Structure formats: C-alpha cells, structure tokens
Amino acid sequence: MPLHPKEPLLTDSTSSSLLFFALITGVFVLMGCRPEVPNSSTKMEPILIGFFGALTGNAAGLGQYTEMGATLAVEEINASGGVLGHPLELRREDNRSLAGESATIVKKLLSRDQVVAIVGDANSGRCLEAGPLCQAAGIPMISPAATLPQVTEIGDFIFRVCFTDPFQGKLMAEFARKNLSLKRIGFLVDATSPYSLGLADVFRDRFTAEGGLVIGEQRYNGGDKDFRAQLTALKADGVEAIFAPRYYHSGGLILRQARELALTFPMLGGDGWEAPELIDVGGSAADGAYFPVHFFAETPTPATRDFLDRFHRRFGKFPTGVSALAFDTLQMIGDALRRSNSIRPKSIRDELAVTRDFPGITGLITMDSHHNAQKSAVIVGVKAGSFQFVSVIEP
Amino acid sequence: MTEFLQQLLNGISLGAIYALIALGYTMVYGVLRFINFAHSDVFMIGSYVGWFALQRFQFQQPSFLGGITVLTLDMAVCALLGVLIEKLAYKPLRNRSTLTVLITAIGVSLLIQNLAQNQKFGFGPNPKAFPPLFPSKQLQFGDLTLSTNQLAVPIVTLGLLAILYWIVHCTRTGTAMRALSFNATAASLVGINNDRIISFTFALGSSLAGAGGVLYAMNYPSIDPLMGTMPGLKAFVAAVLGGIGNLPGAALGGVLIGLVETFVSGTRLSTFRDAIAFAILIAILLFRPAGLLGKLKVEKV
Incomplete structure (x- = not known):
C-alpha cells in the first residue's frame, strides 16, 4: 500500500527530519535564492x-x-x-x-x-x-x-x-527609392536566416508602397560562397540595384562577384555589413555599397x-x-x-x-x-x- | 540567351574547381580503391599555404610570375603533406580491410580540420581575406562578362589534366600506377615498388588539391578551416558521376556538377541546389554505378 508522501517526514525519525531540511535547502538553492545585496564579508567579490x-x-x-x-x-x-x-x-x-x-x-x-x-x-x-x-x-x-x-x-x-528590422528595412527602402531614385530592385537573401528574410519582407512592403518594383528575388543557403548564378539571373531581370541583407562575410563576396559580373549599380545591405572585413574581402568592389549602422561619429x-x-x-x-x-x-x-x-x-x-x-x-x-x-x-x-x-x- | 551563356561561363568556372579536386579523389581511388576523405582538407591547407606565401612575399602588385610561383610552391607543399598523410595514416593499414582505411581517412580529415581551427597550433577559426594572386581584368564579350580569375580556373585545370594524362599514360611511373591499379600483387611480382608508387599517387593528387585550393580562394577570397568540406563533397559526387578511377571522367563530372549547380541557382529552386547535386549522386549509384565514363567490372567470386 502506498504511503502518504508526507507521512515519513512528519513522523519522528531523525533521518527523515534531516532529509526534510536537506530538501528544503535544496529547493531554495534550486530557486536561485540570492542575497539582496552582495555578501559584505566578501567585500570585493565581483x-x-x-x-x-x-x-x-x-x-x-x-x-x-x-x-x-x-x-x-x-x-x-x-x-x-x-x-x-x-x-x-x-x-x-x-x-x-x-x-x-x-x-x-x-x-x-x-x-x-x-x-x-x-x-x-x-x-x-x-x-x-x-x-x-x-x-x-x-x-x-x-x-x-x-x-x-x-x-x-x-x-x-x-x-x-x-x-529593429522593421525600422532599418523601412529606412533602406525609403533611401533606395527617394535618395537613390531607384525603381527596379532585386533581392539576394539567405534562405536560412530569419534576419535576412525578415528584412527583405519589410523592404519589399515599403519599397512597393513608395512606387518601386521588386522584380527579382534570389535566394542562397547560409555558408554559400558562389553567388554568380543568382547575380547573373538578377542582371538578366534588369534590376537597378540589389538589396542583400546578411552579414559582412557573404556581403564582401557578393559585392566582389557582382562587380566581376560588371554590375556597377548600388548594392544595399543591412546593419550586418558593418565590419572592416566587408572591405577586406570586397576590396575595391565594396565601393557603392550602402547600409544602415547604429552609430557613426561623422560630426x-x-x-x-x-x-x-x-x-x-x-x-x-x-x-x-x-x-x-x-x-x-x-x-x-x-x-x-x-x-x-x-x-x-x-x-x-x-x-x-x-x-x-x-x-x-x-x-x-x-x-x-x-x-x-x-x-x-x-x-x-x-x-x-x-x-x-x-x-x-x-x- | 545572354543569360544562358553567362550562366554557362559561371558554371564552367565553378565546375573546373570541382574537377580539379575530383581528379585527386579519382586517382587515389584508382590505385588504392578507397576514398581519401582528407583530400578536401588538403584543399583547405592549399588555400592557407597560398595565403601565407602571399603574406610572406608581400608582392607590391599581383603579377603573373608571382602568381605562378605561389601556385607551384603551394602544389609542392601539398604534395609533401599528401605523402605525409599517406605514410603516417594509411601505410600502416595497407593490408587491412578497406573499411578500416576509410574510417581512418575520416579521422584524418577531422584531425586536420580541428588542428587548423586551433588558435595556437593552427590558423584559428576566423575567416581570412585572400589577397589578389594574379593581376585581374574584366573581359567583355558583348553582354558577357568574365574575369580573368574565372578564366584562369578552366585553363589551369585543363593544363593539369593534360599533364596528368601524360604522366599516367606515357611514363614508366604512370605505367606502374596502372599496373598497380589492375593487380597490386602481380605488380610487385614484376618489380614495381608499390610503396613508392602509392606515395607518388598521393603526391600527385594532393598537389592538384593544393592548386584547387589556391584557385578557389582566388575566386572566393575568404578562407576558413572548414571551407573544404562542401567543395570536397561536391567533387566526390563529381568523381562518382564521371566514373571513379577514371581521369577524364572526373573532369567531366566536375564540370557537369558545376553547370547543374549554376543553372539551378539561377532559378527559383536555388535553395535546392545541394539537394539536387546529391540527388544526382543517388541516381548515378542506382542506374549507372560505374559512372558516365567508367567501365563496369564484373567481380569474379
């Protein structure tokens, strides 16, 4: 017959009481109970x-x-x-x-x-x-x-x-449409990255709302290094610029291969492009890239x-x-x-x-x-x- | 039409690199009947050797002569590495079952990758930017664009394939290699030094991987210790597609895989590119196990 779970703890056996205290202590430790302010005896404990x-x-x-x-x-x-x-x-x-x-x-x-x-x-x-x-x-x-x-x-x-991405996607779309006066744009997005896909969605909504057209959308897998096929397809679609939101790592390679395919138009990215490596890998091909950053001390x-x-x-x-x-x-x-x-x-x-x-x-x-x-x-x-x-x- | 031709050029230049790596796989398989999985890591080391060489020489301007020097040096270092791997890892297992050697090959591959990723003993895990090797120019043919870097790959591949073909079919060492691949015991009976020939095969195959590594890094100028895995697998598919053990087959398979990938990538199916490449491998194994140019051998029981 199964015992009531509390029964052994409530009876007078010493070992049971010890077990009870051990359990209570354990529960408190597990709950991650911390002192209100750091222990004063260990003054410099970080x-x-x-x-x-x-x-x-x-x-x-x-x-x-x-x-x-x-x-x-x-x-x-x-x-x-x-x-x-x-x-x-x-x-x-x-x-x-x-x-x-x-x-x-x-x-x-x-x-x-x-x-x-x-x-x-x-x-x-x-x-x-x-x-x-x-x-x-x-x-x-x-x-x-x-x-x-x-x-x-x-x-x-x-x-x-x-x-957030809705903000930077929107502002890049407006920048492309108003400042760069672009009408026909193509996307090159990483199908394995929520960041890349999400930014492309926001960009598309805003860009079309402003009267622009997204006429080509190409995807690649994270870790890819060859983008020539996708870039060639976008070139054939007749895009005036490419939005390729992902990190500087693929960004540098995309910029380079785009220029090698004689695509001299502006290339747009997201905040993930901001790293010196974009220019290390992209070389002179990185010229003409635009992207938003969180902080830039111009003045x-x-x-x-x-x-x-x-x-x-x-x-x-x-x-x-x-x-x-x-x-x-x-x-x-x-x-x-x-x-x-x-x-x-x-x-x-x-x-x-x-x-x-x-x-x-x-x-x-x-x-x-x-x-x-x-x-x-x-x-x-x-x-x-x-x-x-x-x-x-x-x- | 322009797009089709441009994709054709893109595909051939990508495929030529696969072909170069596939040649190494196929040569070792032809002689020893096992897949040297460490081959893709020799490819990776090849691009790093190129990187170090370029750092060391500090060319003011990329020059044709400098590029060739780096490429040759690179092939020599990789050849040595290939021989070293063979002597240390595979030679002690010469008379064991193929499976044992195969597992060892995977082990060697993982060992090289992890050593290379180590910050102290290796190159560190962060990608490095590969400096320009040859002076590069954009070539325009009407609407078609091709960089000299892209063009260099098929040219070097064809040149190396020709040299390889000549070595295998027109020299005494090549004859010995072929003899060894027919029957190792009989070859040693007629006075062929099997160990020496096997080492030579590894040296040859690894130097091709080294050349592939440099050419790949030149076209995709960001190198890291795991960069060999995917091209290595694709080249393996290429070698099987062309008929493993067959030299022109490997080259053909490489170019075909490169073309298929490029044409798939240029469509809406781009994210299925790898899936399609490996589906080809499965289809080949099912319907033409000997590959496109391979001859099916009947094994006598």
Whole structure:
C-alpha cells in the first residue's frame, strides 16, 4: 500500500527530519535564492555578468567588436569604483558563429556562473536560441544589436538597445527609392536566416508602397560562397540595384562577384555589413555599397570623440556600431544595478524596463513597453575603401 | 540567351574547381580503391599555404610570375603533406580491410580540420581575406562578362589534366600506377615498388588539391578551416558521376556538377541546389554505378 508522501517526514525519525531540511535547502538553492545585496564579508567579490557571442567563426567581426565594447565598459565601471561597492566581471562564452551552440553556453552561464544578467549576441538568430532560457531562469538578457522583432517578444526579461528590422528595412527602402531614385530592385537573401528574410519582407512592403518594383528575388543557403548564378539571373531581370541583407562575410563576396559580373549599380545591405572585413574581402568592389549602422561619429560630439579615443587607446582600433551598443548595454546594466541597489535579477529587470533618457554613446536610450530602444540610424556608404557618412534617420 | 551563356561561363568556372579536386579523389581511388576523405582538407591547407606565401612575399602588385610561383610552391607543399598523410595514416593499414582505411581517412580529415581551427597550433577559426594572386581584368564579350580569375580556373585545370594524362599514360611511373591499379600483387611480382608508387599517387593528387585550393580562394577570397568540406563533397559526387578511377571522367563530372549547380541557382529552386547535386549522386549509384565514363567490372567470386 502506498504511503502518504508526507507521512515519513512528519513522523519522528531523525533521518527523515534531516532529509526534510536537506530538501528544503535544496529547493531554495534550486530557486536561485540570492542575497539582496552582495555578501559584505566578501567585500570585493565581483558581480558576474554573462556575455555570449560569436568570438570566432564567420560572424567574429561582429562578435569581437561587441566584446571589446563590453570589456571597455566593464573596465571603466570598475576603475571608477564598481557598482554597489563591487567590481563587475564579464564571463565570456563563444558560440563560434554556429547555430545551436548558444543554448549550451548560456545554460553554462546561468547554472555554473550564476550571472545576474546576460549580454546577448549581436545575431538575432542566436538570441532566439538563448532568450527562452534566460526568460525561464528569470535572468535579464540584453542584446546590443539583435534587430529581429521576435527577440524581445520572447518575454519580459529580454531587452535590446538597438533599432529593429522593421525600422532599418523601412529606412533602406525609403533611401533606395527617394535618395537613390531607384525603381527596379532585386533581392539576394539567405534562405536560412530569419534576419535576412525578415528584412527583405519589410523592404519589399515599403519599397512597393513608395512606387518601386521588386522584380527579382534570389535566394542562397547560409555558408554559400558562389553567388554568380543568382547575380547573373538578377542582371538578366534588369534590376537597378540589389538589396542583400546578411552579414559582412557573404556581403564582401557578393559585392566582389557582382562587380566581376560588371554590375556597377548600388548594392544595399543591412546593419550586418558593418565590419572592416566587408572591405577586406570586397576590396575595391565594396565601393557603392550602402547600409544602415547604429552609430557613426561623422560630426563627433565631445562625448563620442572621447569614447573613440578611449576605445582606440585600449584596443588599437576604432569601434564599430556594435562596440558602442555593447558599451551602452553594460553601462545600462550598471545603471540598473545602482538604481535597484540589489543584485536580484528580478529587480535589475524592473529597473532596466523603466530606463528613461539614459545618456549612451549611441544616443539617449529609453525602453518602450516592448523592451525596445527607439534609436536613430545612420546610413553609410563605402567610398574608396572606407565607410562614409551619408545621412542620419531619426525614428 | 545572354543569360544562358553567362550562366554557362559561371558554371564552367565553378565546375573546373570541382574537377580539379575530383581528379585527386579519382586517382587515389584508382590505385588504392578507397576514398581519401582528407583530400578536401588538403584543399583547405592549399588555400592557407597560398595565403601565407602571399603574406610572406608581400608582392607590391599581383603579377603573373608571382602568381605562378605561389601556385607551384603551394602544389609542392601539398604534395609533401599528401605523402605525409599517406605514410603516417594509411601505410600502416595497407593490408587491412578497406573499411578500416576509410574510417581512418575520416579521422584524418577531422584531425586536420580541428588542428587548423586551433588558435595556437593552427590558423584559428576566423575567416581570412585572400589577397589578389594574379593581376585581374574584366573581359567583355558583348553582354558577357568574365574575369580573368574565372578564366584562369578552366585553363589551369585543363593544363593539369593534360599533364596528368601524360604522366599516367606515357611514363614508366604512370605505367606502374596502372599496373598497380589492375593487380597490386602481380605488380610487385614484376618489380614495381608499390610503396613508392602509392606515395607518388598521393603526391600527385594532393598537389592538384593544393592548386584547387589556391584557385578557389582566388575566386572566393575568404578562407576558413572548414571551407573544404562542401567543395570536397561536391567533387566526390563529381568523381562518382564521371566514373571513379577514371581521369577524364572526373573532369567531366566536375564540370557537369558545376553547370547543374549554376543553372539551378539561377532559378527559383536555388535553395535546392545541394539537394539536387546529391540527388544526382543517388541516381548515378542506382542506374549507372560505374559512372558516365567508367567501365563496369564484373567481380569474379
């Protein structure tokens, strides 16, 4: 006959009572109960912040620049005394730019390192993999540069500090139609990337609404290196420009092969094109490429000028948009920690959600009700092997 | 029509690279009857050797002579690597079953890939931009466009195929290779040094992979340690399509696969490109197992 489950615990056996206490303790440990403020006996124990991104692999040009921005922010916060009397420590994990790796490494950050917040990958797809885990664990995840709308729809613990794809797709469509006076455009999209497909959809809607025509749409598989067949087909369709939203890695190869096929018209991309590698691989073929970026110091204010200098002094190169966003992300986490006066992830989340007019390098940051920051975008063009300011678009 | 011709040119230039890799697969298969899966990694190493050579020499301007020097050096290094792989991994297994050697080949392939990805001992996992090798120009034929880089691939492939054909059919070493492929025991009975011939075969095949690696990197100037996998598989399909063990067959198969891929990519079916390439492999294995140019051998039991 089965016993009532509580029966052995309520009887007087000593071992049972011990088991009871062990269970209770275990439950509390599993719930991730943390002290309100860090333990005062270990005064200098660091507050752990997780970071996952593409430190190696095809998207490393984005991931490494993100990581540098985050590192600089942590170092500067610590140099000025840390937060709540404790230094911050960044725990870095690398997803090697591969799909399917992020869940594993984020689990590691959540369970082994017990981080209080996580800085997400710049890649939207990777954030979709990791977001549900952070949401379930109740740890806030802030992506510096994941632009896919679905990322922050995962739940109330997920934030972003950049503009979204509907915004950048729309502004690139308007830029193509109005500034470049293009009428007939072709798409070259990665069929395996939600980012690429999503941006193409937004672009199409806006571009046709403005009286333009999308007359050719070609697809490729992630990791492809040969785009000549697709480009030739688009050329035969008679397009006046090509929109190819994906990362700099395929972007450079697409630009190069397009020019080799004597396609001299403008090539448009998304924010994923912003990395020095676009020009390394594309070479002179990169001229005539246009894409939106999150931050571009064309007429630097004293604050941005100073940031550029500090970044350059620390890493020997100038930051890209994702570096500035990651820097702001960490500063915002520090700010939320200070305001909540606690390292409880729940209160950090609550404070992050009410961030208003936070003065970041990339502009004033205000979280809207969907946990997205409303940000302006700068369109840059490539001329003579360097990124040049074209125009700035407010949200 | 213009589009068709342009796609034809694109397809031939892509296919010529597959052909170059397929030749290596087919030669080793012809002599040893096993698929050297590490071949695609020799291809990858080939492009890195080219990259290092270009860094080291620091040519002011890409020149024809410099390009040829890098290509030759690259082929020599890859030939050595091929021999090394053969001596270390395959020679000790000479009298084991083919399956054992095949699994070892996969192991060698994974070993090279992972060593190459290592930041300390290898090249690191991040893609590198490949600098220009030959001076490149755009050629215009009416509406058709072709870069000299693209044109170089079929020319080099044809040249190497001719040299290879000459070695196999007109030299003593080539005769020994053919003898070995007919019957290894009988070949050694008539005084052929089997080990030496097998090493030579590996050297020859690997140098072709090295050349392929450089030509591929020249046309798709972003190289990484896993870049060999897909072209390697496609070239394997090409070798089977043409009739594995048959040299002109491998070249033909390579060009056919390149053409099929290009024509599929230019249509709405572009994302099914790889699926179609591998469907061809399955179809060939079902309906013409010996390949297009291969002769079906009846095995006596």
